[in-house]
Amino acid sequence: MSARPPVRRELSLEDYVAGVRAGDVGMLARALTLIESNRPAHHQLAQQLLTELMPATGGATRVGISGVPGVGKSTFIDVLGKHLIDAGRRVAVLAVDPSSTVTGGSILGDKTRMGELAASPAAYIRPAPSAGTLGGVAQKTRESLLVCEAAGFDVVLIETVGVGQSETMVADMTDCFLALMLPTAGDELQAIKRGLLELVDVIAVNKADGPNARAADVAARQYRNAIDSIGSRRDDAPMVITCSARERLRIGDVWDAVETCIARRRDSGELEQRRQRQNLNWLRAIVRDRLLAAFESHPSVRELRAELEPAVIDSELPAEVAATRLLAAFGVGEEPRSE
Structure with a gap:
């Protein structure tokens, strides 16, 4: 046996x-x-x-890193992490992965794609948790961030993918948000116009090497022009830098831009205010999520939803009336009076 x-x-x-x-x-x-x-x-x-x-907790530099699949994010994080470790830093990598809410797995935080970091005792890589909802993933990632800080990691990199809600969540838990871009602007330039500019602090055009170097310079110029023409809600407009993770070119320049952004916020008091605002948003999000979970699992609510939702779908009952009745069943407010 x-x-x-x-x-x-x-x-x-x-x-x-x-x-x-x-x-x-x-x-x-x-x-x-x-x-x-x-x-x-x-x-x-x-x-x-x-x-x-x-x-x-609270002593680490918190940086969000986003980029579409194929932009070289894993290679970039691997090389950036090694750069930071060589400078005496301890680096943790966490992930906010929208796909984990559907598949139960993660396409981010994969140690096999970050060989140098995975082999370093000064680094720790954690894939995205499978938490059922993107909000749940974000909550677990925030808590993991705090634990990594308490363990002595003084840089926490939080990676995500694409443009959307996951990026907003990562921006709301970090000190600086870095967007990796391909050396051809195109649709990505449109994405900035659609809202990424409101989140991003540093834009790094990756793969700026060999035959792509010229295209990367053109893309960087387009991003700078777009930033100037669109304007920004902030005084500190996003910095745009070209780099090559594969060739290890200008990775230090990208990190210098991140540190410049954070130092400016720290000196002005904005960094402290940003973290305080994030803590408050975190609190409210947890309360909101737990209230919704309690509401949806309440026996009286579940029974009444089976009756009311079809009526709302078929336009037989106003959503406002149905919501009032459901909340009353949950113990909030009163049933609408019938005339």
């Missing part, structure tokens, strides 16, 4: 706190698994852990 694998002992709150604060990567991984768990018993322990670790 083959021997049974050893059963890992249950860790106490003190074990988790001591291990994370000591920078033990194995304990960090277990702590993040605890944070990501949906089991009620784990949820309570995770809350206690976060509370204990809070005094040790």
Whole structure:
């Protein structure tokens, strides 16, 4: 008979706190698994852990990195992370992956695509949690960010993909948002006009090497012109830089732009205000998500929804009236009076 694998002992709150604060990567991984768990018993322990670790959080540089598939994001993060480690930094990579809410897996945070970082004791890579909804993924990622900071990582890179809600969520948990672009503007230039400009702080046109170098310069110029013509809600317009992760060209320049952005915000007091605003948004998002979950799982609400929703769909009942009745069943407000 083959021997049974050893059963890992249950860790106490003190074990988790001591291990994370000591920078033990194995304990960090277990702590993040605890944070990501949906089991009620784990949820309570995770809350206690976060509370204990809070005094040790807030010291890291938080940077969001976005880019469409094929832009070279994994290679860029791998090379940037190595650049930072060579400068004495400890780097954690987390992911907000919209696909994980559908597939249950992750296309981001893949250690096999970040070979140098994965091999470094000064780095930690964590794929996106499978949390059921993008809001759930974002919440778990925020909490993971705090745990990584408490473990002594002084740079936390949060990667996401595409243009949309996931990028907004990443921007709302980081100090600086970096968008990686391909060396052909086209549709990506339109994406900036549609809203990315409101989020991005640094634009890096990647793959600016060999035959793509000239196209990258043209694309960078187009982005700068678009920024000038569109204008910005901020005084600090996004910086545009060309780089090549594959050839390790101007990666340091990209990071210098990130640090310049953050330093400017720190000196003006905007960084502190930004983090305070993010904390408040975080609180409100958690309350909103939990209220919605409680509402949707309420027995009286579930029973009444089966009756009211078809009537709303068929335009037989105003949505306002149906909402009032559902909220009354949940215990908020009163049933509408019948004449």
